[in-house]
Amino acid sequence: xxxxxxxxxxxxxxxxxxxxxxxxxxxxxxxxxxxxxxxxxxxxxxxxxxxxxxxxxxxxxxxxxxxxxxxxxxxxxxxxxxxxxxxxxxxxxxxxxxxxxxxxxxxxxxxxxxxxxxxxxxxxxxxxxxxxxxxxxxxxxxxxxxxxxxxxxxxxxxxxxxxxxxxxxxxxxxxxxxxxxxxxxxxxxxxxxxxxxxxxxxxxxxxxxxxxxxxxxxxxxxxxxxxxxxxxxxxxxxxxxxxxxxxxxxxxxxxxxxxxxxxxxxxxxxxxxxxxxxxxxxxxxxxxxxxxxxxxxxxxxxxxxxxxxxxxxxxxxxxxxxxxxxxxxxxxxxxxxx
Amino acid sequence: xxxxxxxxxxxxxxxxxxxxxxxxxxxxxxxxxxxxxxxxxxxxxxxxxxxxxxxxxxxxxxxxxxxxxxxxxxxxxxxxxxxxxxxxxxxxxxxxxxxxxxxxxxxxxxxxxxxxxxxxxxxxxxxxxxxxxxxxxxxxxxxxxxxxxxxxxxxxxxxxxxxxxxxxxxxxxxxxxxxxxxxxxxxxxxxxxxxxxxxxxxxxxxxxxxxxxxxxxxxxxxxxxxxxxxxxxxxxxxxxxxxxxxxxxxxxxxxxxxxxxxxxxxxxxxxxxxxxxxxxxxxxxxxxxxxxxxxxxxxxxxxxxxxxxxxxxxxxxxxxxxxxxxxxxxxxxxxxxx
DNA sequence: TTGAAAGCGCTAACAT
DNA sequence: ATGTTAGCGCTTTCAA
Numbered sequence: 001x002x003x004x005x006x007x008x009x010x011x012x013x014x015x016x017x018x019x020x021x022x023x024x025x026x027x028x029x030x031x032x033x034x035x036x037x038x039x040x041x042x043x044x045x046x047x048x049x050x051x052x053x054x055x056x057x058x059x060x061x062x063x064x065x066x067x068x069x070x071x072x073x074x075x076x077x078x079x080x081x082x083x084x085x086x087x088x089x090x091x092x093x094x095x096x097x098x099x100x101x102x103x104x105x106x107x108x109x110x111x112x113x114x115x116x117x118x119x120x121x122x123x124x125x126x127x128x129x130x131x132x133x134x135x136x137x138x139x140x141x142x143x144x145x146x147x148x149x150x151x152x153x154x155x156x157x158x159x160x161x162x163x164x165x166x167x168x169x170x171x172x173x174x175x176x177x178x179x180x181x182x183x184x185x186x187x188x189x190x191x192x193x194x195x196x197x198x199x200x201x202x203x204x205x206x207x208x209x210x211x212x213x214x215x216x217x218x219x220x221x222x223x224x225x226x227x228x229x230x231x232x233x234x235x236x237x238x239x240x241x242x243x244x245x246x247x248x249x250x251x252x253x254x255x256x257x258x259x260x261x262x263x264x265x266x267x268x269x270x271x272x273x274x275x276x277x278x279x280x281x282x283x284x285x286x287x288x289x290x291x292x293x294x295x296x297x298x299x300x301x302x303x304x305x306x307x308x309x310x311x312x313x314x315x316x317x318x319x320x321x322x323x324x325x326x327x328x329x330x331x332x333x334x335x336x337x338x
Numbered sequence: 339x340x341x342x343x344x345x346x347x348x349x350x351x352x353x354x355x356x357x358x359x360x361x362x363x364x365x366x367x368x369x370x371x372x373x374x375x376x377x378x379x380x381x382x383x384x385x386x387x388x389x390x391x392x393x394x395x396x397x398x399x400x401x402x403x404x405x406x407x408x409x410x411x412x413x414x415x416x417x418x419x420x421x422x423x424x425x426x427x428x429x430x431x432x433x434x435x436x437x438x439x440x441x442x443x444x445x446x447x448x449x450x451x452x453x454x455x456x457x458x459x460x461x462x463x464x465x466x467x468x469x470x471x472x473x474x475x476x477x478x479x480x481x482x483x484x485x486x487x488x489x490x491x492x493x494x495x496x497x498x499x500x501x502x503x504x505x506x507x508x509x510x511x512x513x514x515x516x517x518x519x520x521x522x523x524x525x526x527x528x529x530x531x532x533x534x535x536x537x538x539x540x541x542x543x544x545x546x547x548x549x550x551x552x553x554x555x556x557x558x559x560x561x562x563x564x565x566x567x568x569x570x571x572x573x574x575x576x577x578x579x580x581x582x583x584x585x586x587x588x589x590x591x592x593x594x595x596x597x598x599x600x601x602x603x604x605x606x607x608x609x610x611x612x613x614x615x616x617x618x619x620x621x622x623x624x625x626x627x628x629x630x631x632x633x634x635x636x637x638x639x640x641x642x643x644x645x646x647x648x649x650x651x652x653x654x655x656x657x658x659x660x661x662x663x664x665x666x667x668x669x670x671x672x673x674x675x676x
Numbered sequence: 677t678t679g680a681a682a683g684c685g686c687t688a689a690c691a692t
Numbered sequence: 693a694t695g696t697t698a699g700c701g702c703t704t705t706c707a708a
Contacts, residue, residue, distance in 0.1 A: 001455060003701055014679040019703060028677060045478070047455040051398065052701035054389035055684045075636055078416060078426030079619075088416030091441055100457070101441060103429055117339060117385040119438070140383070255623050262625060281417075285593050287600060287625055298413055341685055352695040357687060366693055390685035393700045679708075684701105691696070 002044040011040055022048070054120060063094050063308065064121040066104045066112050066137075068129055073190070077105050081252070081280045082297055083127070086148070089301030090125065097309060109136045116141055123308045126150065128195065134159060144311035146304045151194045155321060160311075162304055162322045166195055169293040169326045170202025173247060173275050176291075176328060178210050181337025182245040182273060184218070188236055188257060189249025191225040196249040199277060203247055222246075224253065233260040240266065245273035245334065252278075255286040258333065269335035279329050288332035295326050340382040349378055360386070392458060401432050401646065402459040404442045404450050404475075406467055411528070415443050419590070419618045420635055421465070424486070427639035428463065435647060447474045454479055461646045464488065466533065472497060482649035484642045489532045493659060498649075500642055500660045504533055507631040507664045508540025511585060511613050514629075514666060516548050519675025520583040520611060522556070526574055526595060527587025529563040534587040537615060541585055560584075562591065571598040578604065583611035583672065590616075593624040596671065607673035617667050626670035633664050 004022070008015045013033060020029055021037040029037075040046075054060045065087060067077055077083050087103065094101045102119060104112050116124060116137075123144040126134055131152040138145070138159075147153060147161040177185060187203060189196040200221065207214035220239065224232040236246055236257060248254035254276035258268050268274050268288055276283050279294035303324070307317065342360070346353045351371065358367055359375040367375075378384075392398045403425060405415055412418050416425060425441065432439045440457060442450050454462060454475075461482040464472055469490040476483070476497075485491060485499040515523060525541060527534040538559065545552035558577065562570040574584055574595060586592035592614035596606050606612050606626055614621050617632035641662070645655065 001458075001701095004703095005701070015702080016679060016704080017677085020678095023703090030677060033677080047452050049393070049458065049701050050456050051389045051392035051458060052684090053703080055387070055393055055686090056701080056703040058684070060389065075423060076426030076430055078422040078429070079419065081417065081419075081422070084416040084419070084422035085413060088414030088443075091416070091443060092414055095443070100453075103439060103441075105426075105429060105433070114385050115438075118388050120339075120387065120389065259623055259625070282619075282623065285597055285620065285624060287597070339685095342687095343685070353686080354688080354696080355694060358694095361687090368693060371693080387685050390700090391687080393702090394685080394687040396700070677708105680706090682703105682705085684703090686700090687698105689696105689698090692694080 001049070002046050003049070004046075007037070007040050007044060007046060011036060013037065022046075058120065059122050060100075060120045061098070062100045062102050062119055062121045063090075063305070064102050064104055064116050064119075064124040065090055066106075066116075066124055066126045066129065068127075068133070069105050069107045071107075081282070082250075082278060085280070085297040086127065086301045089298040090305055093302050093305045097305070099309075109133050113137055113140055123312050125304045125308060130194065131157065144308055146308045146311070148300055148304050149195055151198060157320060160307055160317055160320045160322060162300055162307070162324065164295045164300075164326050165323045166198035167202035167205065169277065169295075169328075170199035170247070171206045172202075172328050173277075173291075173293060174203045174206035175210070176330070177245050177247070177273065177275065177334065178206065178212065180273075180334055182243075182334075183212055184243040184245075186220045186222060186236065186239070186243040186246045187249070188222045188232065188246050188253060189224065190253075191223050192221055199247075199249055229253075229256065233257055237261060237264055237266060240272055243272075244337070245275070247275050248277065250278055251276035251280050251283040251286075251290060251292055254290055254292070254333070255282040258286050258288070258290075269333050273334040275334060283329070283331070286333075290329075291331045291334045292329050293326050294329050295324065300324055339387070340384050341387070342384075345375070345378050345382060345384060349374060351375065360384075396458065397460050398438075398458045399436070400438045400440050400457055400459045401428075401643070402440050402442055402454050402457075402462040403428055404444075404454075404462055404464045404467065406465075406471070407443055407445045409445075419620070420588075420616060423618070423635040424465065424639045427636040428643055431640050431643045435643070437647075447471050451475055451478055461650050463642045463646060468532070469495065482646055484646045484649065486638055486642050487533055489536060495658060498645055498655055498658045498660060500638055500645070500662065502633045502664050503661045504536035505540035505543065507615065507633075507666075508537035508585070509544045510666050511615075511629075511631060512541045512544035513548070514668070515583050515585070515611065515613065515672065516544065516550070518611075518672055520581075520672075521550055522581040522583075524558045524560060524574065524577070524581040524584045525587070526560045526570065526584050526591060527562065528591075529561050530559055537585075537587055567591075567594065571595055575599060575602055575604060578610055581610075582675070583613070585613050586615065588616055589614035589618050589620040589624075589628060589630055592628055592630070592671070593620040596624050596626070596628075607671050611672040613672060621667070621669070624671075628667075629669045629672045630667050631664050632667050633662065638662055 008018045128149045150161045153161045192200045204214045276290040276292035279292045283290035283292045466487045488499045491499045530538045542552045614628040614630035617630045621628035621630045
């Protein structure tokens, strides 16, 4: 690894000069010197040492992506198509902006904090975290931060939170179901916390608005977190006389459920209607194709990075609640009863 | 951010002492001092500054994962379930070993190299790269390196290459098809380069062994890279009188193909049999469920990290070609003709 | 237009 | 058992 010092002495100039042309601070360097240094830089294959640069400048060029490990849902977080696409999208744009990405998957905010501090991370994107966790990090981490899909996040929080209008999405699905003649519904999701909880609230709102009962009896929650996926799917089938449609918290669960039902002789949508959420690959692959709510995960990631970079450059945003658009996608998994 | 220096002066001891207890080099420190320093460390919330540490020790605690952007297959690389699971698995184990992960997705080896150099990455895992690219990196990158699914990699290469016996897997699938009474087959994949090429060779070997013709006419390759996915799927349907089974290069393509065929009134496996490769989520979700070849992606990732860490600790390996086991999984997408 | 030198936080060789 | 010091590679202030 050739260093600035070496290049400088080899060229008989000072380190300052070399450093200056590297950083394009050429206003005070003679053209001849610039050319000479640039040539040497190129020929020697000079590459800056980030450790040293960070030390001297007290900034790292690293953007952290903080995610929380979800117990026993997938083999690992990135197997979840949402996180896969999101991290991929973030990585891509971070790279084009000449920053570096450091993932942090952990359910311990202290670890996360340590990580951010130890690497002197310049900015952080927090994904699908409870606002409690954000607050905890905030206590010690003072640099820019953008949230994606943060829940329990107060409207007037100082952080920017990029979300979908989850409630509205779920409301629309529910409304669509009701208008299609379904009046007895069930909710199938990991639980009623976080995003899944937001969606649940949206469903309930629609039920209320249409004057339908929405108590746990009339609109049962089948919780994967409590029963396990297999158990929950079994429960759906077992209780299916009580409803004509199942609203799923994600496409993945919807796809799994449809498969399970097909395996057990229950036809979708003839015997039972099913809806999803996300509109990812699963929605299009499962048969019947899923009626679901589309969001652009890539867009979410890109927006987050752009805003974070802006923040890091000192820009401020008026609006802290950024709601990305969604779109109901009607396919074949819902039976129209009227 | 509190520094060692601050703690030292506050406690009235030297920096060395503090550094020593941080690193557990306590053999030459009095118990009282140890306790005192540890207390101060904890109370002040001391966190090491990686930039400084790296600079002083000339090592970064960073492990790089190098992947090559695939043009136009997925929205981004991590959407591919193989990469998602792999990176997730690698991240997980890297973290437990107190290392940090830096992803590098690029199709430019010069960038990759620059990246590794600039961060002084301690070791690198290269995924699904052509051996040409490995060689290029190798010219300048001298630290430990482990390959995953590297193709064109000579048996006696100095690098450790973790693979599946792709050829054997494809051979087994083909053999299974032949034994099930299929004699006219087709190959549906991105192309015949890299992994897909290895698999293709395995198919051909089986064909040969069973005395069946294997020229392009008798065993057509339907190339997604050339025709695009839609076009290729159309081509499969169009030419389907020429074969009774289609071997797909991956579960994803198999799932997409099956869907496409269902949409066009072709039944699987009655009208046409289909096989996949990987046994990921898609294989179990698609209907009919896919007959495919299972590999453990998580195992691949974990092995790579463990070996890399060993290498970094100076251990050497005799065997450079590590073939992970695979397993044919027979489900419902192949019709048994006899 | 160019250069010298201090210092970022940490480690390690070498005193004491 | 503890402390001093040089130096890792780079940036930046200040001087020339």
